[in-house]
Amino acid sequence: MKDKEYIIDVDHVTIRFNKSRQGVDNLKEYVIHMLKRELLFQEFLAVKDVSLKVKRGEAWGLIGTNGSGKSTLLKAISGIMKPYKGTITIRGGIAPLIELGAGFDANLTARENIFMNGAVLGHSEKFMQEHFDDIVDFADIGDFLDSPIKNYSSGMKARLGFSVATMVKPDILIVDEVLAVGDFLFRKKCQKRMQEMLSGGTTLLFVSHNLEQVRDLCDHALWLDKGEAVMSGGVHEVCDAYQELEHDINAAKKKKKR
Numbered sequence: 565m566k567d568k569e570y571i572i573d574v575d576h577v578t579i580r581f582n583k584s585r586q587g588v589d590n591l592k593e594y595v596i597h598m599l600k601r602e603l604l605f606q607e608f609l610a611v612k613d614v615s616l617k618v619k620r621g622e623a624w625g626l627i628g629t630n631g632s633g634k635s636t637l638l639k640a641i642s643g644i645m646k647p648y649k650g651t652i653t654i655r656g657g658i659a660p661l662i663e664l665g666a667g668f669d670a671n672l673t674a675r676e677n678i679f680m681n682g683a684v685l686g687h688s689e690k691f692m693q694e695h696f697d698d699i700v701d702f703a704d705i706g707d708f709l710d711s712p713i714k715n716y717s718s719g720m721k722a723r724l725g726f727s728v729a730t731m732v733k734p735d736i737l738i739v740d741e742v743l744a745v746g747d748f749l750f751r752k753k754c755q756k757r758m759q760e761m762l763s764g765g766t767t768l769l770f771v772s773h774n775l776e777q778v779r780d781l782c783d784h785a786l787w788l789d790k791g792e793a794v795m796s797g798g799v800h801e802v803c804d805a806y807q808e809l810e811h812d813i814n815a816a817k818k819k820k821k822r
């Protein structure tokens with residue numbers, strides 16, 4: 565297959581952070597530490613030499629324990645951060661739903677935020693007016709439409725974010741754990757909308773600790789552990805292997821406690 569047929573092509577990507585040993589709270593402290601040469605660069609690789617080739621219309625689940633690099637990889641795919649090594653090629657438009665409330669101004673109301681988000685996404689006011697009722701209906705935020713977002717619960721923020729991001733069918737939808745805060749009914753509603761988008765040809769990258777949801781929605785999975793790709797392939801094969809290991813670790817912990 566020619567590489568061009570991949571809508572997302574992550575090729576041997578490494579992402580590096582600086583974990584300096586000193587906690588620095590302000591510029592004065594920074595200068596003092598720097599002068600004392602205490603502020604050493606401490607390299608930390610959150611993603612190590614990971615490749616991920618996704619074809620148009622595929623749905624990939626990213627799984628792994630806390631801190632395994634899932635969100636960091638998604639941020640790099642969304643263009644929020646640059647890889648230290650390797651390349652990422654994206655052939656389509658992305659709707660990233662990565663951090664709760666990202667893209668919203670906490671001091672503005674939901675109504676104002678919907679229009680502001682639309683403008684950021686390049687939609688006209690007329691277009692937003694046409695879609696406004698659908699967005700509000702799906703988010704089901706009712707009486708809070710004219711309250712500032714800072715007064716919203718995390719579930720309400722997730723509803724609004726999901727509703728805005730999926731208003732127009734994107735080529736690629738990235739959903740990172742934001743649905744975890746939504747209630748059961750809302751999660752079901754989102755799952756249905758994601759399934760409809762998948763049937764319509766959207767490509768999905770989905771991070772969740774809920775493996776049942778991953779199995780339901782995705783056809784492929786990538787398992788990350790401490791930044792490394794442990795396994796990638798069919799969703800059931802990868803989830804089975806991951807759950808087997810989880811089961812073994814829990815059994816070993818129980819044995820140790822006895």
Ligand SMILES: Nc1ncnc2c1ncn2[C@@H]1O[C@H](COP(=O)(O)OP(=O)(O)OP(=O)(O)O)[C@@H](O)[C@H]1O
Binds near residue numbers: 608610630631633
């Ligand atoms: N801005 C940052 N600076 C330094 N280290 C970071 C930064 N962002 C993430 N990390 C570190 O990178 C590692 C991977 O984090 P990441 O959020 O990608 O993991 P994750 O698999 O999404 O975890 P979770 O399941 O808990 O959401 C963690 O050890 C985290 O502490």
